[in-house]
Amino acid sequence: xxxxxxxxxxxxxxxxxxxxxxxxxxxxxxxxxxxxxxxxxxxxxxxxxxxxxxxxxxxxxxxxxxxxxxxxxxxxxxxxxxxxxxxxxxxxxxxxxxxxxxxxxxxxxxxxxxxxxxxxxxxxxxxxxxxxxxxxxxxxxxxxxxxxxxxxxxxxxxxxxxxxxxxxxxxxxxxxxxxxxxxxxxxxxx
Amino acid sequence: xxxxxxxxxxxxxxxxxxxxxxxxxxxxxxxxxxxxxxxxxxxxxxxxxxxxxxxxxxxxxxxxxxxxxxxxxxxxxxxxxxxxxxxxxxxxxxxxxxxxxxxxxxxxxxxxxxxxxxxxxxxxxxxxxxxxxxxxxxxxxxxxxxxxxxxxxxxxxxxxxxxxxxxxxxxxxxxxxxxxxxxxxxxxxxxxxxxxxxxxxxxxxxxxxxxxxxxxxxxxxxxxxxxxxxxxxxxxxxxxxxxxxxxxxxxxxxxxxxxxxxxxxxxxxxxxxxxxxxxxxxxxxxxxxxxxxxxxxxxxxxxxxxxxxxxxxxxxxxxxxxxxxxxxxxxxxxxxxxxxxxxxxxxx
Numbered sequence: 001x002x003x004x005x006x007x008x009x010x011x012x013x014x015x016x017x018x019x020x021x022x023x024x025x026x027x028x029x030x031x032x033x034x035x036x037x038x039x040x041x042x043x044x045x046x047x048x049x050x051x052x053x054x055x056x057x058x059x060x061x062x063x064x065x066x067x068x069x070x071x072x073x074x075x076x077x078x079x080x081x082x083x084x085x086x087x088x089x090x091x092x093x094x095x096x097x098x099x100x101x102x103x104x105x106x107x108x109x110x111x112x113x114x115x116x117x118x119x120x121x122x123x124x125x126x127x128x129x130x131x132x133x134x135x136x137x138x139x140x141x142x143x144x145x146x147x148x149x150x151x152x153x154x155x156x157x158x159x160x161x162x163x164x165x166x167x168x169x170x171x172x173x174x175x176x177x178x179x180x181x182x183x184x185x186x187x188x189x190x
Numbered sequence: 191x192x193x194x195x196x197x198x199x200x201x202x203x204x205x206x207x208x209x210x211x212x213x214x215x216x217x218x219x220x221x222x223x224x225x226x227x228x229x230x231x232x233x234x235x236x237x238x239x240x241x242x243x244x245x246x247x248x249x250x251x252x253x254x255x256x257x258x259x260x261x262x263x264x265x266x267x268x269x270x271x272x273x274x275x276x277x278x279x280x281x282x283x284x285x286x287x288x289x290x291x292x293x294x295x296x297x298x299x300x301x302x303x304x305x306x307x308x309x310x311x312x313x314x315x316x317x318x319x320x321x322x323x324x325x326x327x328x329x330x331x332x333x334x335x336x337x338x339x340x341x342x343x344x345x346x347x348x349x350x351x352x353x354x355x356x357x358x359x360x361x362x363x364x365x366x367x368x369x370x371x372x373x374x375x376x377x378x379x380x381x382x383x384x385x386x387x388x389x390x391x392x393x394x395x396x397x398x399x400x401x402x403x404x405x406x407x408x409x410x411x412x413x414x415x416x417x418x419x420x421x422x423x424x425x426x427x428x429x430x431x432x433x434x435x436x437x438x439x440x441x442x443x444x445x446x447x448x449x450x451x452x453x454x455x456x457x458x459x460x461x462x463x464x465x466x467x468x469x470x471x472x473x474x475x476x477x478x479x480x481x482x483x484x485x486x487x488x489x490x491x492x493x494x495x496x497x498x499x500x501x502x503x504x505x506x507x508x509x510x511x512x513x514x515x516x517x518x519x520x521x522x523x524x525x526x527x528x529x530x531x532x533x534x535x536x537x538x
Contacts, residue, residue: 008447008454027483028476029443032400037443108409112455128409137408140365144409148455150531151352151359183365185527 009041009127014074019060021045023068023127038068041127046070048104048126055102057095058122075124077117084111084153086162091121093166096141099123100170103133109145111152135172139179142167146180212284214511215269215308216504217262219301220293220321221345222249224258226269227501228283229508234501235276237494238268244384248374249345255296262304269500283312285516287507290318291528292347298524306519315516317507321498322347322530325464326358327509328502333489335460339452341445341477344465344498345370345385348445350410350452351530353538358530361452362410369441370467372414376437380425390434391470397435401428405440410451412444442473446480453486463490466497509537 001013001020013020023038025031042065049059049072064071080088092114099106106113107128115122130137145163149156167173211230218225225239242257244250270280288305291298302318309316326340340351340358348364367375370387377386382393403420406413417440424433449461461481463474468490481488490496510516513536 008451026443026447026480028446028479030400030439033405033439033443036402037405110409110455128407140408140411144362144411147359147361147410151354151361152456154355 007125015071017074018063018071019074021070021072042066042068042070044130045126048129048131051102051131052099052104052123052126055098055104057098058120059126060122060124075115075117075122077115077120077122079112080114080116080121081111081152083116084159086158088116088121089159090162090166093163094169095121095123095166096145096163097167097170097173100138100141100172100176103131105130105132105137105141107141107144109141110148111145135175135179136183138172138176139183142176142180143183212508213273213278213282214285214287214317214504214508215283216287216319216324216500216502216507217266217301217305218289218321218324218498218500218503219258219262219297220289220291221297221498222254223498224261224265224301225498225500226265227499227504228269228273228278229501229504231508235278236269236272237499237501238265238272239500240265248378248384249294251294251296254294255300258297258300262300266304266308280312283314285309285315285317285507285511286312287317287319287503287510289321289324289503290522291525292321293524293526295524295526298526302522302524306522310519315511316519316522317510317515318517318522319503319506319510320528320530320533321503322349322351323358323533323535324502324506326351326462326530327506328495328499329462329464329489329491331505332491332495333462335462335487335489337458338460338462338489339449339456339458340462340464341449341468342465343369343445343463343467343473345374345467347465348412348414348467349530350448352452352456352458353535354456356535356538357533358535360529360531361455362412362448365408365411365413366415367418369414369445370465372418372441373437373467376418376421376425379422380430380433385466387467387470390438391472393431393434394438394472397429397431399432399435400439401432401436403436403440405444407444407447410448410455412448414441417441438470438472442470442476445473446476449477450480450484453481453484459486461486461488463488464496468496469493513537 004014005012010023060072113125228236240261286309346368348369350362351358374386382389421437478488
């Protein structure tokens with residue numbers, strides 16, 4: 001098996017048409033906490049991937065699941081970060097709208113976790129995702145995404161606008177966008 | 191007098207004159223610590239401070255401001271005295287820098303008033319320094335890091351930052367309260383003295399029993415108030431050492447995870463830890479382990495420059511003055527909500 005990516009918390013191995021996402025132990029945290037985090041995230045990620053697809057969001061098909069490992073379909077795409085455009089980021093906004101419609105919070109919405117293959121966009125890495133109907137959680141999703149844009153893209157403002165054009169398909173978008181602005185301003189001297 | 195062997199005749203050089211570059215005096219007082227530092231480009235010339243310690247409970251903004259107002263003259267005198275002992279005079283000071291924000295409004299205003307008066311008196315430049323940026327710059331100076339991801343953890347602020355295209359961008363931050371604040375509040379609720387961080391650290395060392403607490407990382411952001419409530423509840427049933435241990439393990443693991451995500455995302459290979467919470471040895475160990483495992487280097491400045499201090503304001507003031515970032519008195523109003531990504535970094 002060939003290592004295709006070694007992200008902050010997991011190693012992604014390519015095995016023919018499949019990829020294996022294996023959550024690795026972290027030496028810096030104690031074993032109890034480490035195993036708890038890895039087990040929870042593996043299980044919840046698998047569930048979210050399935051639910052997201054049911055909501056009409058392209059995600060990899062899951063083939064197998066164990067304690068710290070998910071085996072899923074290999075997607076031969078490129079991260080949005082590398083092929084960024086206003087059109088693509090608008091489409092990404094539409095997908096996030098679909099997730100939020102079903103109360104799925106991605107939890108780590110960065111431009112590395114959005115893959116582009118042909119004219120299809122896939123959302124990957126639901127490792128920090130969860131279900132929540134709360135405006136706050138959805139706003140945090142947007143906040144994380146905007147922060148990624150602001151910290152890595154020179155044209156962040158234009159890209160944010162395009163993203164929102166797509167995101168407006170979610171009927172609750174207004175409240176979420178308002179809350180995101182609030183999070184941004186929130187005074188932390190409490 | 192030492193005997194100095196001279197091999198060849200050298201022109202007599204007055205060392206004082208040669209190092210008489212330019213000095214900057216910096217005043218910090220955003221929260222509990224009132225501190226004055228004087229630096230040259232090469233070194234720290236002088237450092238004096240006075241900490242406000244609440245008699246009970248946490249920081250009371252008005253009391254902190256009163257403390258600063260009472261002590262500012264003494265602290266300045268002490269810093270200037272130490273400077274003179276090194277052979278410098280007030281005429282060597284070319285600029286006065288102060289922490290213009292973020293921080294407690296009342297405390298900031300005391301510091302700003304002192305800085306304005308000195309700048310007028312000495313007829314030198316006034317520099318308004320962002321407190322967070324100052325933590326970063328003094329850390330870079332002390333540790334010699336080039337382009338680090340910065341984990342900034344203090345009472346009120348908890349952020350992960352990195353430099354990109356003219357600014358320190360915030361990759362992640364607390365969604366509710368600062369980590370130091372959360373630790374202090376927990377400590378207070380179980381009757382430990384303020385500041386609570388060191389007390390929690392001391393107790394945590396006595397335990398190795400982990401009790402589950404919520405783990406709240408959302409992307410590169412984190413949140414602490416839910417954990418704080420949960421820890422308070424645990425403290426009603428479990429030995430305090432175990433709760434302190436579990437609390438530290440949980441929140442520091444969160445910070446380490448977010449720092450690692452930022453390193454991975456930006457592909458940078460240096461991590462700099464700054465802010466008062468950064469003095470915690472367990473946190474340092476976790477970050478060091480994480481960095482080692484991914485081939486990155488970990489840095490943190492000596493404790494006196496990790497917490498709030500005047501030297502960081504002076505040094506950042508020096509960098510800013512050189513790049514023309516001085517302000518006229520009438521534009522020197524303090525900004526309690528000043529975010530680091532609002533600062534255009536012209537000195538890098």
